Amino acid sequence: MNELKIKDLTCYRGDNLVLKDLNTKLKSGDSLVIRGSNGSGKTTLLRVLSNFIKLYNGKILFNDHNVLEDANYRNCFNFVGQKNCLKDNLSVKNNLKLWEIIYQKNISYSKLLEDFNISHLMERDVASLSDGQKKCISLLRLNFTESKIWYLDEPFVFLDEANSQILIQKIKNFNTNNGIVIITSNINLQNTFTNEIKI
């Protein structure tokens, strides 16, 4: 059983107070949707949780260890931000090869692409794909690590109805396998994920 606790989290970006006294607790199998308007600090929160931003007040504890001091924490989560991490001038296959090297995990590309039914895009250049197709490929990074937490920054942007349903199913499967998911969104996902906070 894993547990992620956020205690009195306050974060400034420059002189702006972005996050103020945020408290929450998530256990294995939980999902949390963070809603807020543009510029409200959703992405900042995910970057704080992912240990990219280290200057903040309060504590983030994963299994009672402060994430700033826990060297293993970086292997426990997967952060998928708004940038796609794709090289436009390369084919989808070559991009997957680069991820394979970074994540040091061998994976069957065709099986991977079947997740979003996009096997036919394997040899295509990324530059020729639509934003939605790029987003689907970007989300495939979730399959490259055996993480316990997923931080997903606006994952539904550009996805059509069918692919949104596939992603929702992936998140639910991850929850069933004791994963914790934190999603930022400025659209209402309350029908799908009940646990929601507004910032």
Add this chain to the structure above:
Amino acid sequence: MFALLKRDLYLALYSSSSFFYTSSFFILILIILPFLFGTNDVQLQVLFKGIIWIGLSLSILLTMERIFNADYEDGNLDVIIQRYPSLETIIISKYITHWVVYCLPLFIILPILSFLFYVSLDNFFLIFLNLFFGSLGMVFIVTFVSALTLGAKRTIFLKAIIVIPLFIPFLIFGTNLGSWPILLALSMMSFVLSMYVSAYGLRLYVE
């Protein structure tokens, strides 16, 4: 570190035009010389010593956007920093890749170009040593400037204004045959400075 190095080299291989462009650029700069200054062999030998440094400086300067900026803009830098928390590892990997991809091709074609410019074997060896040690230092310099200006878009002229003055010592000693020990010392100093400043730049970006 080897995984990161492998990834950067694969990336260069997949965009294999990089090797070709740098070498072509270097050759073209040298080819225009005889048209401008004539084909007198003594004159060409003197010009060659200087113009290869201009070719090298421009090759390194014009490709500096690719050191960190490409990975920053598509989001890969986040993934790399998460997977490889040691910034020093990331920086050293970038040094090696940038040198291999953008400087090594120049060293491969250098013997042919030296022959075309009537450079004697003794002088070729000294030019090669100067260029080798100088290129290392110049790569260290562009790496830290690239890390410091991370996120600033379309700032190649700003970067050039920062980088070119820092290249001057390399150019002064580089054109003087036999000063490779000074270039080695300059490169070692650049390495120390570059490691600290690049790590600072990356840390600023992350936060």
